[in-house]
Amino acid sequence: MNLVQAVIDAVALGVLYALVALGIALLFGVMRLVNFAYGELITTAAYVLVLTRSLGAPWRAVLAVAAAIALAAIMELAFRPFRNASPATALIATFAVSFLLQSAATLAFGTQGTTIEFLPGLNQAFHLGELVIRWITLISLVVGSALLAAVALLLSRTDLGLQMRAVAGGLRTARILGVRANRIMVAAFLASGFIAGMVALLLSVQRPLANPSYGFLVMVPALVGVVVGGMDRLVAGTLGGFAVGFSTVMLGFFLPANARVFLNSALFALVIVVLLVKPNGLFVRGRRTMERV
Amino acid sequence: MSEWRRSWELVGPALLVVLVAVGGSLTSRGFQYQVQSVLVTTAIVVGIYVFVGNSGVLSFGHVSFVALGAFAAGISSVPAQSLATTFPQMATFLIDLELGNVSSLLVAAVVGAAAAFLVGVPIVRLSGLSAGIATFAVLVISNNVLRNWELIGPGAKTLPLVPRTTGFVQATVGLLLVMTVAYIYQRSRFGRMLRAGREDPVAAQSVGIDTQRQRLGAFTLSGALAGFAGGLLVHLLGSITTQQVYLDLTFVTLAMLVVGGIGSLWGAVVGGLAVAGLNALLGEAERGLSLLGVELAIPTGARLIVLGAVMLVVLMLEPDGITGSRELRWPFAATDGSS
Numbered sequence: 001m002n003l004v005q006a007v008i009d010a011v012a013l014g015v016l017y018a019l020v021a022l023g024i025a026l027l028f029g030v031m032r033l034v035n036f037a038y039g040e041l042i043t044t045a046a047y048v049l050v051l052t053r054s055l056g057a058p059w060r061a062v063l064a065v066a067a068a069i070a071l072a073a074i075m076e077l078a079f080r081p082f083r084n085a086s087p088a089t090a091l092i093a094t095f096a097v098s099f100l101l102q103s104a105a106t107l108a109f110g111t112q113g114t115t116i117e118f119l120p121g122l123n124q125a126f127h128l129g130e131l132v133i134r135w136i137t138l139i140s141l142v143v144g145s146a147l148l149a150a151v152a153l154l155l156s157r158t159d160l161g162l163q164m165r166a167v168a169g170g171l172r173t174a175r176i177l178g179v180r181a182n183r184i185m186v187a188a189f190l191a192s193g194f195i196a197g198m199v200a201l202l203l204s205v206q207r208p209l210a211n212p213s214y215g216f217l218v219m220v221p222a223l224v225g226v227v228v229g230g231m232d233r234l235v236a237g238t239l240g241g242f243a244v245g246f247s248t249v250m251l252g253f254f255l256p257a258n259a260r261v262f263l264n265s266a267l268f269a270l271v272i273v274v275l276l277v278k279p280n281g282l283f284v285r286g287r288r289t290m291e292r293v
Numbered sequence: 294m295s296e297w298r299r300s301w302e303l304v305g306p307a308l309l310v311v312l313v314a315v316g317g318s319l320t321s322r323g324f325q326y327q328v329q330s331v332l333v334t335t336a337i338v339v340g341i342y343v344f345v346g347n348s349g350v351l352s353f354g355h356v357s358f359v360a361l362g363a364f365a366a367g368i369s370s371v372p373a374q375s376l377a378t379t380f381p382q383m384a385t386f387l388i389d390l391e392l393g394n395v396s397s398l399l400v401a402a403v404v405g406a407a408a409a410f411l412v413g414v415p416i417v418r419l420s421g422l423s424a425g426i427a428t429f430a431v432l433v434i435s436n437n438v439l440r441n442w443e444l445i446g447p448g449a450k451t452l453p454l455v456p457r458t459t460g461f462v463q464a465t466v467g468l469l470l471v472m473t474v475a476y477i478y479q480r481s482r483f484g485r486m487l488r489a490g491r492e493d494p495v496a497a498q499s500v501g502i503d504t505q506r507q508r509l510g511a512f513t514l515s516g517a518l519a520g521f522a523g524g525l526l527v528h529l530l531g532s533i534t535t536q537q538v539y540l541d542l543t544f545v546t547l548a549m550l551v552v553g554g555i556g557s558l559w560g561a562v563v564g565g566l567a568v569a570g571l572n573a574l575l576g577e578a579e580r581g582l583s584l585l586g587v588e589l590a591i592p593t594g595a596r597l598i599v600l601g602a603v604m605l606v607v608l609m610l611e612p613d614g615i616t617g618s619r620e621l622r623w624p625f626a627a628t629d630g631s632s
């Protein structure tokens with residue numbers, strides 16, 4: 001395997017994690033909430049793809065994304081009581097929801113993987129000289145960039161985005177100024193549900209076995225990426241997700257074969273180092289000032 | 294009198310633990326084991342509380358100290374003969390080590406403390422989510438190393454034949470010991486300084502408290518307790534794999550702490566006993582349970598769903614945990630504010 005091929009594979013994984021990171025970062029940006037149950041939105045959409053195997057691909061895609069959005073709306077209701085709770089309580093509450101949904105999936109489908117069979121043709125590769133590139137990598141790259149651009153435009157150029165940023169800045173202040181905070185939060189959850197549905201479509205092509213921890217397993221590295229990249233900035237958090245995926249493959253490439261089992265150690269040691277050097281985020285410029293008494 | 298009332302903060306929870314242990318020893322054999330497991334799990338939760346509760350910094354990394362303690366105690370107490378056959382690649386000094394029950398628990402505590410100190414030196418500089426992710430990274434690294442470096446760890450195999458010395462006596466005494474250390478620490482000068490830093494980092498700094506230094510102390514102590522609890526765990530289970538002390542245990546023990554009340558010893562004890570106890574009861578109910586003449590049976594696999602739902606509802610009703618993150622108060626005296 002040569003270096004260029006490794007870079008291509010690294011970009012593929014990076015884009016995937018970046019997409020997951022985008023949904024997590026959006027929700028954190030608006031709600032100040034780390035949603036551990038974000039992965040279960042992806043899992044739900046994947047299982048909808050499983051259940052609708054007899055339908056045509058467009059219908060399956062629509063139903064899967066709709067299911068993720070619907071579940072996101074339910075989550076918004078479930079997390080409402082935790083808006084003023086401490087971060088630890090809110091975090092554990094989202095974890096409880098994640099745990100609950102994973103257990104429900106285990107009860108319904110078992111822990112064995114179920115084949116999804118969603119557009120397997122897109123997982124084919126084409127050859128460019130010695131290089132192997134899969135179509136889904138290109139599609140993910142395009143879809144990912146488009147989604148990131150759309151969300152960035154939403155936040156910076158629309159009225160809804162302005163209100164989202166106002167809510168993020170301070171719930172009470174935003175309300176006093178006439179922002180209907182509940183609507184804004186529902187909108188943020190729906191948008192993150194939509195992104196999760198899109199991720200599920202792209203992921204199902206590449207990883208055709210759905211299981212109860214399907215979404216959880218991509219949510220964890222993406223969440224790590226969001227924190228490493230910078231939680232407070234949408235673009236920084238998304239880039240952080242990309243960085244984690246990219247570094248995973250590149251570290252695997254550079255580690256000698258007998259040390260490759262320690263890939264996770266190398267990756268997370270890197271995470272710790274980056275956090276220590278840039279605690280506010282790798283892709284965030286400047287330093288936060290400490291509060292004055 | 295007020296001294297007695299104050300020590301109720303430790304004596305009250307301790308009485309509850311003894312009550313649970315004595316009550317548990319009167320049940321059927323299978324359930325006795327469940328109760329012992331509840332006590333050991335609570336010891337882990339209290340160990341985590343010493344850092345998380347007093348500092349207000351969330352740690353996902355403490356189960357790595359539990360794991361290190363468990364394997365340190367396990368490997369040092371399994372006879373050399375059986376270790377050498379199961380783990381041909383393990384370092385000779387580890388294989389030859391043959392310790393008694395109590396010394397193996399001490400080794401677990403020392404290993405937990407040493408690991409926590411080493412990791413803590415850089416990590417206590419971080420707060421909030423950065424600290425959460427950094428401690429999570431510690432968890433992943435320690436699991437990865439234990440699972441793949443067969444010179445010191447069990448690899449992907451099960452560590453078998455650990456003497457099963459944790460019964461009711463050891464689980465109860467162990468838990469009471471952990472609680473006592475936690476209580477002494479939080480009443481000490483150091484515990485109070487750390488709590489001041491938790492409430493207001495800037496104000497604490499302005500009166501000369503080095504919050505990071507206090508965090509490091511608490512992190513090390515908490516690592517020692519977690520390692521010790523890991524020792525109790527391995528002597529309860531009798532055999533252990535690296536996956537038993539990894540992600541699931543991390544999230545479950547943290548959830549117990551938050552459900553009980555993250556900011557008080559009473560919360561840690563109640564959360565551990567209540568959630569682990571509920572888990573044990575539901576596990577029995579999956580096998581069909583007759584409680585006070587009522588037949589209780591739930592479908593297999595429903596246990597985790599009920600557990601998740603209960604945790605969520607409790608947090609909705611009591612965002613600060615069942616105990617409201619307050620210590621237990623002496624119930625029979627008028628409150629005179631002199632506490």
